[in-house]
Amino acid sequence: MSKARTFRGGTHPPGHKNLSSGKPIKRFPAPEIVVVPLCQHLGAPSRPVVSRGDEVRKGQEIGEQNGFISLPTHAPVNGTVKAVEDYPMPHRRTGPAVIIETVSEEGGRVFEPWEDYSSHSPEELVERIRLAGVCGMGGAGFPAYVKLSPPPDKKMDTLIINGVECEPYLTADHRLMLENPDDIILGMKIMAHVLGVSEYMAGIEENKPDAIETMRSRGCKVVPLKVRYPQGAEKQLIDAAVGRKVPPGGLPMDVGVVVHNVGTAAAVAAAVRDGMPSLRRIVTVTGRGVVSPGNYDVCVGTPFSALVEAAGGYGEDVRRLISGGPMMGVSLFTDKVPVTKSTSGVLALTSGEVRSSEEGPCIRCGKCVDACPLKLTPNMIAMTAAAGRWEMAKEFGALNCMACGTCGYVCPAGRYLVHYIKKAQNAIRAGMGKEA
Ligand code: SF4
Numbered sequence: 137m138s139k140a141r142t143f144r145g146g147t148h149p150p151g152h153k154n155l156s157s158g159k160p161i162k163r164f165p166a167p168e169i170v171v172v173p174l175c176q177h178l179g180a181p182s183r184p185v186v187s188r189g190d191e192v193r194k195g196q197e198i199g200e201q202n203g204f205i206s207l208p209t210h211a212p213v214n215g216t217v218k219a220v221e222d223y224p225m226p227h228r229r230t231g232p233a234v235i236i237e238t239v240s241e242e243g244g245r246v247f248e249p250w251e252d253y254s255s256h257s258p259e260e261l262v263e264r265i266r267l268a269g270v271c272g273m274g275g276a277g278f279p280a281y282v283k284l285s286p287p288p289d290k291k292m293d294t295l296i297i298n299g300v301e302c303e304p305y306l307t308a309d310h311r312l313m314l315e316n317p318d319d320i321i322l323g324m325k326i327m328a329h330v331l332g333v334s335e336y337m338a339g340i341e342e343n344k345p346d347a348i349e350t351m352r353s354r355g356c357k358v359v360p361l362k363v364r365y366p367q368g369a370e371k372q373l374i375d376a377a378v379g380r381k382v383p384p385g386g387l388p389m390d391v392g393v394v395v396h397n398v399g400t401a402a403a404v405a406a407a408v409r410d411g412m413p414s415l416r417r418i419v420t421v422t423g424r425g426v427v428s429p430g431n432y433d434v435c436v437g438t439p440f441s442a443l444v445e446a447a448g449g450y451g452e453d454v455r456r457l458i459s460g461g462p463m464m465g466v467s468l469f470t471d472k473v474p475v476t477k478s479t480s481g482v483l484a485l486t487s488g489e490v491r492s493s494e495e496g497p498c499i500r501c502g503k504c505v506d507a508c509p510l511k512l513t514p515n516m517i518a519m520t521a522a523a524g525r526w527e528m529a530k531e532f533g534a535l536n537c538m539a540c541g542t543c544g545y546v547c548p549a550g551r552y553l554v555h556y557i558k559k560a561q562n563a564i565r566a567g568m569g570k571e572a
Protein backbone atom coordinates (compact mmCIF):
# COMPACT_ATOMS: atom_id res chain seq x y z
CA MET A 137 0.00 0.00 0.00
CA SER A 138 1.22 3.53 -0.84
CA LYS A 139 2.79 5.52 2.01
CA ALA A 140 2.07 8.76 0.18
CA ARG A 141 0.14 11.37 2.11
CA THR A 142 -2.66 13.72 1.16
CA PHE A 143 -5.28 16.09 2.60
CA ARG A 144 -9.02 15.84 3.19
CA GLY A 145 -11.38 16.73 0.34
CA GLY A 146 -10.39 17.73 -3.16
CA THR A 147 -10.84 15.86 -6.40
CA HIS A 148 -8.89 14.06 -9.09
CA PRO A 149 -9.44 15.54 -12.55
CA PRO A 150 -7.80 13.84 -15.57
CA GLY A 151 -4.16 14.95 -15.76
CA HIS A 152 -3.52 15.31 -19.52
CA LYS A 153 0.11 15.78 -18.56
CA ASN A 154 1.39 13.22 -21.06
CA LEU A 155 0.93 15.82 -23.81
CA SER A 156 4.08 17.63 -22.63
CA SER A 157 5.66 15.81 -19.66
CA GLY A 158 8.13 13.97 -21.91
CA LYS A 159 9.22 17.13 -23.74
CA PRO A 160 12.56 18.56 -22.56
CA ILE A 161 12.65 22.29 -21.89
CA LYS A 162 13.56 24.31 -25.00
CA ARG A 163 15.15 27.72 -24.64
CA PHE A 164 13.08 30.22 -26.58
CA PRO A 165 15.00 33.31 -27.75
CA ALA A 166 13.61 36.72 -26.86
CA PRO A 167 11.24 38.01 -29.53
CA GLU A 168 11.87 41.27 -31.40
CA ILE A 169 9.47 43.10 -29.09
CA VAL A 170 9.05 42.24 -25.41
CA VAL A 171 6.19 43.64 -23.36
CA VAL A 172 7.39 43.70 -19.76
CA PRO A 173 4.53 44.06 -17.29
CA LEU A 174 5.10 46.26 -14.25
CA CYS A 175 2.53 44.12 -12.40
CA GLN A 176 4.05 40.63 -12.56
CA HIS A 177 3.82 40.13 -8.82
CA LEU A 178 0.99 40.32 -6.31
CA GLY A 179 0.66 43.82 -4.84
CA ALA A 180 1.33 47.28 -6.22
CA PRO A 181 2.79 47.49 -9.76
CA SER A 182 6.33 48.82 -9.86
CA ARG A 183 6.76 52.46 -10.87
CA PRO A 184 8.42 52.96 -14.31
CA VAL A 185 11.86 54.61 -14.22
CA VAL A 186 12.47 54.59 -17.99
CA SER A 187 10.81 56.44 -20.87
CA ARG A 188 10.33 56.09 -24.59
CA GLY A 189 13.66 56.19 -26.44
CA ASP A 190 15.81 55.05 -23.48
CA GLU A 191 18.46 52.41 -24.13
CA VAL A 192 18.24 49.64 -21.50
CA ARG A 193 20.64 46.86 -20.55
CA LYS A 194 19.51 43.34 -19.73
CA GLY A 195 18.97 43.11 -15.98
CA GLN A 196 18.60 46.88 -15.55
CA GLU A 197 15.82 48.04 -13.23
CA ILE A 198 13.04 49.56 -15.35
CA GLY A 199 10.40 49.72 -12.61
CA GLU A 200 11.06 50.55 -8.97
CA GLN A 201 9.38 48.84 -6.07
CA ASN A 202 6.26 50.69 -5.01
CA GLY A 203 5.44 49.64 -1.44
CA PHE A 204 6.09 46.67 0.84
CA ILE A 205 3.99 44.21 -1.19
CA SER A 206 5.65 45.05 -4.49
CA LEU A 207 8.90 44.32 -6.35
CA PRO A 208 11.28 45.97 -8.80
CA THR A 209 11.00 45.01 -12.49
CA HIS A 210 14.02 44.45 -14.75
CA ALA A 211 14.63 44.54 -18.49
CA PRO A 212 14.88 40.94 -19.80
CA VAL A 213 16.89 42.04 -22.87
CA ASN A 214 19.22 44.75 -24.13
CA GLY A 215 17.22 47.13 -26.26
CA THR A 216 15.33 50.37 -26.72
CA VAL A 217 12.17 51.41 -24.91
CA LYS A 218 9.43 51.93 -27.49
CA ALA A 219 6.67 52.87 -25.06
CA VAL A 220 5.49 52.79 -21.46
CA GLU A 221 1.76 52.23 -21.65
CA ASP A 222 -1.16 50.03 -20.67
CA TYR A 223 -1.33 46.66 -22.39
CA PRO A 224 -3.59 43.54 -22.22
CA MET A 225 -2.46 41.31 -19.35
CA PRO A 226 -3.00 37.62 -18.51
CA HIS A 227 -4.54 38.20 -15.08
CA ARG A 228 -6.31 41.48 -15.50
CA ARG A 229 -7.79 43.26 -18.47
CA THR A 230 -4.92 45.70 -18.87
CA GLY A 231 -1.92 46.84 -16.87
CA PRO A 232 1.13 49.09 -17.24
CA ALA A 233 4.04 47.70 -19.25
CA VAL A 234 7.41 48.74 -20.65
CA ILE A 235 7.62 47.78 -24.32
CA ILE A 236 11.20 47.12 -25.46
CA GLU A 237 12.63 46.51 -28.92
CA THR A 238 15.19 43.74 -28.47
CA VAL A 239 18.79 44.24 -29.58
CA SER A 240 20.41 41.24 -27.86
CA GLU A 241 20.19 38.94 -24.86
CA GLU A 242 23.81 39.11 -23.69
CA GLY A 243 24.78 39.85 -20.12
CA GLY A 244 22.22 40.32 -17.41
CA ARG A 245 24.30 39.75 -14.31
CA VAL A 246 23.79 42.89 -12.24
CA PHE A 247 24.72 41.77 -8.74
CA GLU A 248 27.98 40.34 -7.45
CA PRO A 249 27.80 36.52 -7.59
CA TRP A 250 27.91 34.99 -4.11
CA GLU A 251 29.53 31.59 -4.40
CA ASP A 252 29.09 30.79 -0.71
CA TYR A 253 25.65 31.88 0.46
CA SER A 254 26.34 30.74 4.01
CA SER A 255 28.90 33.52 4.45
CA HIS A 256 26.10 36.07 4.05
CA SER A 257 23.59 37.04 6.71
CA PRO A 258 19.87 36.29 6.32
CA GLU A 259 19.26 40.05 6.00
CA GLU A 260 21.75 40.36 3.12
CA LEU A 261 20.20 37.38 1.35
CA VAL A 262 16.64 38.67 1.76
CA GLU A 263 17.74 42.03 0.37
CA ARG A 264 19.35 40.32 -2.64
CA ILE A 265 16.17 38.30 -3.29
CA ARG A 266 14.10 41.49 -3.07
CA LEU A 267 16.37 43.47 -5.39
CA ALA A 268 16.32 40.58 -7.89
CA GLY A 269 12.53 40.84 -8.07
CA VAL A 270 11.89 37.20 -7.17
CA CYS A 271 8.21 36.38 -6.68
CA GLY A 272 6.23 33.16 -6.28
CA MET A 273 6.42 31.34 -9.60
CA GLY A 274 3.70 28.80 -8.86
CA GLY A 275 0.98 31.20 -9.96
CA ALA A 276 0.27 33.51 -7.02
CA GLY A 277 3.23 35.85 -7.63
CA PHE A 278 3.64 36.83 -3.97
CA PRO A 279 6.98 38.66 -3.38
CA ALA A 280 9.40 35.98 -2.13
CA TYR A 281 11.31 38.31 0.16
CA VAL A 282 8.14 39.04 2.18
CA LYS A 283 7.56 35.33 2.87
CA LEU A 284 11.19 35.07 3.91
CA SER A 285 10.79 37.90 6.46
CA PRO A 286 8.26 36.59 8.99
CA PRO A 287 7.54 38.85 11.98
CA PRO A 288 9.81 38.18 14.99
CA ASP A 289 6.94 36.74 17.04
CA LYS A 290 6.40 33.97 14.45
CA LYS A 291 8.83 31.10 14.86
CA MET A 292 9.42 29.14 11.64
CA ASP A 293 10.70 25.58 11.83
CA THR A 294 9.88 24.07 8.41
CA LEU A 295 10.35 24.98 4.74
CA ILE A 296 8.43 23.07 2.08
CA ILE A 297 9.38 23.34 -1.57
CA ASN A 298 6.27 22.89 -3.68
CA GLY A 299 6.79 20.46 -6.56
CA VAL A 300 3.18 19.28 -6.56
CA GLU A 301 1.96 20.87 -9.82
CA CYS A 302 -1.52 19.46 -9.30
CA GLU A 303 -3.19 21.51 -12.05
CA PRO A 304 -3.99 19.29 -15.05
CA TYR A 305 -1.89 19.78 -18.20
CA LEU A 306 0.98 21.72 -16.57
CA THR A 307 4.44 20.13 -16.61
CA ALA A 308 6.84 23.09 -16.26
CA ASP A 309 7.71 22.32 -12.61
CA HIS A 310 8.04 18.62 -13.39
CA ARG A 311 10.57 19.31 -16.15
CA LEU A 312 12.43 21.80 -13.96
CA MET A 313 12.86 19.14 -11.25
CA LEU A 314 14.16 16.67 -13.83
CA GLU A 315 16.46 19.06 -15.65
CA ASN A 316 17.63 21.51 -13.00
CA PRO A 317 17.35 19.85 -9.56
CA ASP A 318 20.60 21.35 -8.29
CA ASP A 319 19.38 24.95 -8.59
CA ILE A 320 16.13 24.06 -6.82
CA ILE A 321 18.04 22.41 -3.99
CA LEU A 322 20.50 25.32 -3.72
CA GLY A 323 17.57 27.77 -3.56
CA MET A 324 15.96 25.60 -0.89
CA LYS A 325 19.13 25.62 1.20
CA ILE A 326 19.48 29.40 0.84
CA MET A 327 15.90 29.91 2.00
CA ALA A 328 16.32 27.46 4.90
CA HIS A 329 19.44 29.42 5.94
CA VAL A 330 17.48 32.71 5.76
CA LEU A 331 14.64 31.31 7.86
CA GLY A 332 16.93 29.50 10.29
CA VAL A 333 15.05 26.21 9.82
CA SER A 334 16.70 22.81 9.87
CA GLU A 335 13.70 20.92 8.47
CA TYR A 336 13.23 21.37 4.73
CA MET A 337 11.79 19.10 2.09
CA ALA A 338 10.11 18.93 -1.32
CA GLY A 339 6.47 17.84 -1.66
CA ILE A 340 5.95 15.99 -4.97
CA GLU A 341 2.95 13.96 -6.18
CA GLU A 342 3.32 10.28 -6.99
CA ASN A 343 2.53 10.84 -10.66
CA LYS A 344 6.08 12.23 -11.03
CA PRO A 345 8.18 9.27 -9.83
CA ASP A 346 11.15 10.34 -11.97
CA ALA A 347 11.17 13.79 -10.30
CA ILE A 348 10.96 12.17 -6.84
CA GLU A 349 13.88 9.93 -7.76
CA THR A 350 15.94 12.76 -9.27
CA MET A 351 15.50 15.05 -6.27
CA ARG A 352 16.26 12.23 -3.83
CA SER A 353 19.37 11.24 -5.77
CA ARG A 354 20.71 14.76 -5.06
CA GLY A 355 20.17 14.35 -1.34
CA CYS A 356 16.86 16.24 -1.13
CA LYS A 357 14.29 15.01 1.38
CA VAL A 358 11.07 14.33 -0.55
CA VAL A 359 7.58 13.76 0.83
CA PRO A 360 5.64 11.74 -1.78
CA LEU A 361 2.01 12.80 -2.03
CA LYS A 362 -1.07 11.10 -3.47
CA VAL A 363 -2.38 12.68 -6.64
CA ARG A 364 -5.12 15.00 -5.52
CA TYR A 365 -6.28 18.48 -6.55
CA PRO A 366 -5.66 21.16 -5.08
CA GLN A 367 -2.68 19.70 -3.21
CA GLY A 368 -0.42 22.45 -4.55
CA ALA A 369 -2.37 25.06 -2.56
CA GLU A 370 -0.27 26.05 0.46
CA LYS A 371 -2.68 25.00 3.18
CA GLN A 372 -3.39 21.62 1.60
CA LEU A 373 0.30 20.98 0.98
CA ILE A 374 1.18 21.78 4.60
CA ASP A 375 -1.60 19.47 5.81
CA ALA A 376 -0.49 16.68 3.49
CA ALA A 377 3.27 17.00 4.01
CA VAL A 378 3.59 17.74 7.73
CA GLY A 379 0.06 17.25 9.10
CA ARG A 380 -0.46 20.83 10.34
CA LYS A 381 -3.73 22.69 9.81
CA VAL A 382 -3.55 26.38 8.95
CA PRO A 383 -6.58 28.01 10.65
CA PRO A 384 -9.29 29.67 8.48
CA GLY A 385 -8.09 33.15 7.55
CA GLY A 386 -4.60 32.26 8.81
CA LEU A 387 -1.26 31.99 7.04
CA PRO A 388 1.29 29.17 6.80
CA MET A 389 3.55 31.14 9.14
CA ASP A 390 0.87 30.68 11.86
CA VAL A 391 1.89 27.00 11.97
CA GLY A 392 5.63 27.63 11.59
CA VAL A 393 5.85 26.74 7.89
CA VAL A 394 6.97 28.60 4.77
CA VAL A 395 6.13 27.22 1.31
CA HIS A 396 7.89 28.18 -1.91
CA ASN A 397 7.48 26.81 -5.43
CA VAL A 398 10.33 24.90 -7.14
CA GLY A 399 10.63 27.67 -9.76
CA THR A 400 10.95 30.27 -7.02
CA ALA A 401 13.73 28.21 -5.42
CA ALA A 402 15.62 28.10 -8.73
CA ALA A 403 15.16 31.88 -9.14
CA VAL A 404 16.54 32.44 -5.62
CA ALA A 405 19.61 30.36 -6.52
CA ALA A 406 20.17 32.40 -9.70
CA ALA A 407 19.81 35.68 -7.77
CA VAL A 408 22.27 34.72 -5.04
CA ARG A 409 24.84 32.49 -6.76
CA ASP A 410 24.82 34.13 -10.21
CA GLY A 411 23.75 37.69 -9.41
CA MET A 412 20.88 37.40 -11.90
CA PRO A 413 17.54 39.18 -11.48
CA SER A 414 14.37 37.23 -12.22
CA LEU A 415 14.11 37.55 -16.01
CA ARG A 416 13.02 34.14 -17.32
CA ARG A 417 10.79 31.20 -16.42
CA ILE A 418 9.60 27.82 -17.71
CA VAL A 419 6.16 27.80 -19.37
CA THR A 420 4.15 24.77 -20.55
CA VAL A 421 2.38 25.41 -23.87
CA THR A 422 -0.19 22.68 -24.27
CA GLY A 423 -3.73 21.46 -24.86
CA ARG A 424 -5.04 19.63 -27.91
CA GLY A 425 -5.48 23.04 -29.54
CA VAL A 426 -1.73 23.42 -30.17
CA VAL A 427 0.05 21.29 -32.75
CA SER A 428 3.11 20.30 -30.70
CA PRO A 429 2.81 20.85 -26.93
CA GLY A 430 6.04 21.45 -25.01
CA ASN A 431 7.90 23.26 -22.24
CA TYR A 432 9.78 26.48 -22.94
CA ASP A 433 12.34 28.57 -21.10
CA VAL A 434 11.25 32.09 -22.02
CA CYS A 435 11.98 35.65 -20.98
CA VAL A 436 9.19 37.57 -19.32
CA GLY A 437 7.42 39.82 -21.76
CA THR A 438 7.23 37.17 -24.50
CA PRO A 439 3.75 37.28 -26.09
CA PHE A 440 1.65 34.11 -25.74
CA SER A 441 1.14 34.22 -29.53
CA ALA A 442 4.91 33.72 -30.09
CA LEU A 443 4.91 30.72 -27.76
CA VAL A 444 1.95 29.10 -29.48
CA GLU A 445 3.78 29.61 -32.78
CA ALA A 446 6.85 27.89 -31.29
CA ALA A 447 4.58 24.98 -30.36
CA GLY A 448 3.59 24.55 -34.01
CA GLY A 449 0.67 27.00 -33.96
CA TYR A 450 -3.01 26.43 -33.28
CA GLY A 451 -4.76 23.26 -34.40
CA GLU A 452 -8.40 23.20 -35.40
CA ASP A 453 -11.35 23.78 -33.13
CA VAL A 454 -9.69 25.89 -30.41
CA ARG A 455 -12.46 26.92 -28.03
CA ARG A 456 -10.59 28.46 -25.14
CA LEU A 457 -7.20 29.99 -24.43
CA ILE A 458 -6.15 29.97 -20.79
CA SER A 459 -3.27 31.46 -18.82
CA GLY A 460 -2.31 28.86 -16.18
CA GLY A 461 -4.12 25.57 -15.58
CA PRO A 462 -7.74 24.70 -16.41
CA MET A 463 -8.87 24.75 -12.75
CA MET A 464 -7.52 28.09 -11.52
CA GLY A 465 -6.30 29.70 -14.73
CA VAL A 466 -7.79 32.72 -16.46
CA SER A 467 -9.59 32.59 -19.82
CA LEU A 468 -8.11 35.08 -22.25
CA PHE A 469 -9.67 37.24 -24.91
CA THR A 470 -6.40 37.68 -26.80
CA ASP A 471 -3.09 35.85 -27.23
CA LYS A 472 -1.19 39.15 -27.35
CA VAL A 473 -0.76 39.07 -23.55
CA PRO A 474 2.83 38.68 -22.27
CA VAL A 475 4.39 36.00 -20.10
CA THR A 476 4.92 37.16 -16.52
CA LYS A 477 7.03 35.66 -13.73
CA SER A 478 3.96 33.72 -12.57
CA THR A 479 2.81 32.36 -15.95
CA SER A 480 2.99 28.59 -15.57
CA GLY A 481 1.13 27.58 -18.70
CA VAL A 482 -0.56 28.59 -21.94
CA LEU A 483 -3.47 26.27 -22.71
CA ALA A 484 -5.34 26.07 -26.00
CA LEU A 485 -8.31 23.78 -25.40
CA THR A 486 -10.59 22.25 -28.03
CA SER A 487 -14.34 21.68 -27.74
CA GLY A 488 -13.65 18.12 -26.52
CA GLU A 489 -11.62 19.49 -23.61
CA VAL A 490 -13.99 22.24 -22.50
CA ARG A 491 -17.04 21.52 -20.36
CA SER A 492 -19.99 23.08 -22.07
CA SER A 493 -22.94 21.87 -20.01
CA GLU A 494 -25.69 24.34 -19.20
CA GLU A 495 -26.07 25.39 -15.60
CA GLY A 496 -28.89 23.54 -13.84
CA PRO A 497 -30.57 24.02 -10.46
CA CYS A 498 -28.85 22.75 -7.31
CA ILE A 499 -30.03 19.23 -6.51
CA ARG A 500 -28.64 19.41 -2.95
CA CYS A 501 -26.40 16.40 -3.40
CA GLY A 502 -23.70 17.82 -1.11
CA LYS A 503 -20.84 16.81 -3.42
CA CYS A 504 -19.40 20.32 -3.42
CA VAL A 505 -19.37 20.35 0.39
CA ASP A 506 -17.60 16.99 0.58
CA ALA A 507 -15.00 18.09 -1.96
CA CYS A 508 -14.19 21.57 -0.64
CA PRO A 509 -10.69 21.30 0.87
CA LEU A 510 -11.44 24.25 3.17
CA LYS A 511 -14.63 22.66 4.54
CA LEU A 512 -16.79 25.48 3.23
CA THR A 513 -20.34 25.12 1.96
CA PRO A 514 -19.96 26.31 -1.64
CA ASN A 515 -23.63 25.65 -2.44
CA MET A 516 -24.76 28.01 0.31
CA ILE A 517 -22.23 30.72 -0.53
CA ALA A 518 -23.27 30.56 -4.19
CA MET A 519 -26.99 30.56 -3.38
CA THR A 520 -26.73 33.61 -1.11
CA ALA A 521 -24.42 35.37 -3.57
CA ALA A 522 -26.82 34.74 -6.46
CA ALA A 523 -29.50 36.46 -4.39
CA GLY A 524 -27.22 39.39 -3.56
CA ARG A 525 -27.17 38.43 0.13
CA TRP A 526 -23.55 39.44 0.60
CA GLU A 527 -23.58 39.48 4.39
CA MET A 528 -24.88 35.92 4.49
CA ALA A 529 -22.34 34.84 1.88
CA LYS A 530 -19.68 36.31 4.15
CA GLU A 531 -21.02 34.36 7.12
CA PHE A 532 -20.77 31.19 5.06
CA GLY A 533 -17.05 31.96 4.61
CA ALA A 534 -16.98 33.48 1.11
CA LEU A 535 -13.79 35.38 1.91
CA ASN A 536 -11.96 32.20 2.91
CA CYS A 537 -12.52 30.60 -0.50
CA MET A 538 -9.31 30.30 -2.54
CA ALA A 539 -11.19 29.85 -5.84
CA CYS A 540 -9.61 26.44 -6.46
CA GLY A 541 -12.59 25.40 -8.61
CA THR A 542 -12.98 21.97 -7.01
CA CYS A 543 -16.63 22.53 -6.06
CA GLY A 544 -17.62 23.60 -9.57
CA TYR A 545 -15.72 20.68 -11.06
CA VAL A 546 -17.58 18.04 -9.01
CA CYS A 547 -21.03 19.66 -9.22
CA PRO A 548 -23.36 17.39 -11.27
CA ALA A 549 -25.67 20.34 -11.97
CA GLY A 550 -22.86 22.33 -13.59
CA ARG A 551 -23.41 25.23 -11.17
CA TYR A 552 -21.05 28.14 -11.78
CA LEU A 553 -20.08 28.06 -8.13
CA VAL A 554 -16.75 29.86 -8.32
CA HIS A 555 -18.29 32.62 -10.41
CA TYR A 556 -20.88 33.31 -7.71
CA ILE A 557 -18.34 33.04 -4.90
CA LYS A 558 -15.96 35.48 -6.59
CA LYS A 559 -18.86 37.85 -7.14
CA ALA A 560 -19.57 37.72 -3.41
CA GLN A 561 -15.90 38.28 -2.55
CA ASN A 562 -15.75 41.34 -4.80
CA ALA A 563 -18.98 42.75 -3.37
CA ILE A 564 -17.90 42.18 0.24
CA ARG A 565 -14.46 43.70 -0.37
CA ALA A 566 -16.10 46.66 -2.06
CA GLY A 567 -18.01 47.31 1.17
CA MET A 568 -21.34 45.94 -0.02
CA GLY A 569 -21.42 43.43 2.84
CA LYS A 570 -24.35 45.19 4.52
CA GLU A 571 -27.71 44.11 3.25
CA ALA A 572 -30.58 46.51 2.86
S1 SF4 B 1 -15.63 26.89 -2.08
FE1 SF4 B 1 -13.71 27.78 -2.79
S2 SF4 B 1 -12.13 26.64 -1.70
FE2 SF4 B 1 -14.01 25.42 -1.58
S3 SF4 B 1 -13.92 24.04 -3.33
FE3 SF4 B 1 -15.06 25.84 -3.99
S4 SF4 B 1 -13.54 27.15 -4.95
FE4 SF4 B 1 -12.40 25.65 -3.69
Ligand code: SF4
Nearest residue numbers: 498499501502504547
Ligand atom coordinates in the same frame (compact mmCIF):
# COMPACT_ATOMS: atom_id res chain seq x y z
S1 SF4 C 1 -22.61 19.85 -5.94
FE1 SF4 C 1 -23.92 21.22 -7.10
S2 SF4 C 1 -25.92 20.24 -7.04
FE2 SF4 C 1 -24.70 19.28 -5.44
S3 SF4 C 1 -25.13 20.50 -3.58
FE3 SF4 C 1 -23.34 21.41 -4.53
S4 SF4 C 1 -24.17 23.05 -5.81
FE4 SF4 C 1 -25.86 21.67 -5.35
